[in-house]
Amino acid sequence: MTNFFEGIPKIAYEGANSTNPLAFRHYNPDEMVMGKRMEDHLRFSVAYWHSFAWEGGDPFGGQTFERPWYPQDNMANAKLKADVAFELFDILNAPFFCFHDADVRPETGNFADNASTLDEMTDYFAEKMEATGTRLLWGTANMFSHRRWMSGASTNPDPDVFAFAAATVKSCLDATHKLGGQNYVLWGGREGYETLLNTDLSTELDHMGRFLNMVVDYKHKIGFEGTILVEPKPQEPSKHQYDYDVATCFGFLKNYGLENEVKINIEQGHAILAGHSFEHEIATAAALGVFGSIDMNRNDYQSGWDTDQFPNNTPEVALAYYHILKAGGYTTGGTNFDAKLRRQSLDPVDLVAAHVGGMDTCARGLKAAAAMIEDGGLEAALGERYAGWQNASAKAMLNSDLGSIAQRVLDKGINPTPKSGRQEILENYVNRFV
Template structure:
């Protein structure tokens, strides 16, 4: 029995690039073999519960625009109805995973005991639905940024009672994620930062955040959770300064607190842009340090200075992101989570389906372009050529030498290097052949 919310919408199937059906996959064929593996197993798509079902269509200047049968989201009956609609959409899209915050699933109760009780109740209900569904849980996380209790942070809060509330909340969310067979657990420090240094002990807050994350890792091992612990970088918004600014900042933090072998990164396209980076940059940085975990796929509006969380539509950007992911060996337990939401004027159920269909097609098209570039080998060849000088014995010996010896060699050999072209435009033209 269906909910009726998606009445008139048939299951989405692959119809090929010539299809003009707006509710069909043109590029995403889950069973297509790319580089020896099903496309579905490479991309590992996930629907974000918060944007697709919990978000009401507001923005910083206006409130709710969506009208859904499960609004207002203030009782468990409507929470179960929301889960029913969610799994109906997962089945229509044939998507392998979904993701959630605790606050997306259950209504806020105003106290920890009831929050935990309702989380356990709704995740039991979701677990029953998963038994008859092909959709699994990519990851769970705790919303520790929306309620006013988190206004000064969670793990970094100056009030130890808030730290305790946060720790208890994360334990409950980790238990729920483990119960549902989650592949990962994410910590996004939505308000782990500061507004002014006038009232902030930055060093103490970082130490508390490091200790908190070590507790999370310890608990993962205690309960036998086999998934990956992920942290998600984000600059600025909502705090003036976020401690988890970008991939490099998070990697330095993880190394400082001895977590580099226990925690990986969940990287988001929109957050990369807010940090002044490209998505491929953030992925390449994480991959270089062995800390690439999972991705949140979306885009920002380049004319706006905030996190607009739109569905991806730029194939070249997506292709370069997946190129670095494939070069790093893939996403492992991670996946491609659509941390993306409809525009507040896109009111209909069909809009929700079409947005995911389009996003999955853009990702599939970009992914296939990335795979083709890897198989062609042109970028690898150009890279090898540019760094070829470092393959020589003398260059390698120099890395284990000292300044005195290097200066003597420069003088004795009359080394006077001429600049070599980086051939950027040639390589950009090469990429455009595939996208």
């Protein structure tokens, strides 16, 4: 045991009337929601990078956090960080965690040493996971921070960088497989461009498609049974990224024959940057059959960049979980807190409290979503709005042609009268539950 969280007890459920800032008011892991334990619905995960690797900097200022494992330039500090991480998982009773390779091992500058230290940390994690029961939701590779990735990874104009990226993903997929990870995520942090003046779009997209096919092939070769996920983001750090939003990612997957092999991990903050709502992206992925998992956070609506704050908006979260539940819930996916403290929140207790609040917000949102589904009001309104399509002649029209449809309009004198969409009534309905 370390003394980093000294004096902070394990977080317990105390109910909605509790005023204890270090207690769950809504998240009760064993509460049954639509026939399933709340913990099994939500499948919470703690993000290693924001909780333990981030130093509190922003584009205008450097490190504000002082952690005993900084800098992570040796294995002793890497293992100390792991010790503290698993203590937080235990305090929160979080069932899962996620990590990038660069979060957990020193950066040596060469692949052989990076792979060796990652392998050593994988064994260290395995012992802790066996002792605590904490599981790995997903692993991934950081292919955006080091200067070698400045022009992309799989899309890089230098074939040596492509090779380094392929080797890196292999090592990270091996580590994820060894730890029983339930997913593997690829986020193309710099898979995009700054200017078209020096970018061959078709070549870069083809290389990215081939790279992802290689990942899928290797998954099957080693018998990894988890899900391969890609994560959309429209911009930042690149001016324009190829994985812009869910629809763009689906088009990419379809173009390279991967739509049945790869699902999508959707982040709330990235959805906002793309000009969408979180529920839009989830509903789109569900409609296209590629919904996989989520990164839960929020953006500051006064800022034009990805602020990765912990969620605190129950109505937003409720609508997200409504579409997740409607899609059948998670399979291998979960709710990963891709969220970080504000750079002024310096203390260990801030890190605990942030997760407690986020977990409670998600629990409230889940219960509201389940209540709406069980009440059936939104489904009834939807059914009423599309009722005309249950008519046999309407269904037949979809298998007809323009000429026949035009003749039907003439024969029947069809002259539609618009009907209200009742948006405000439905918004008021949602507010009854949140």
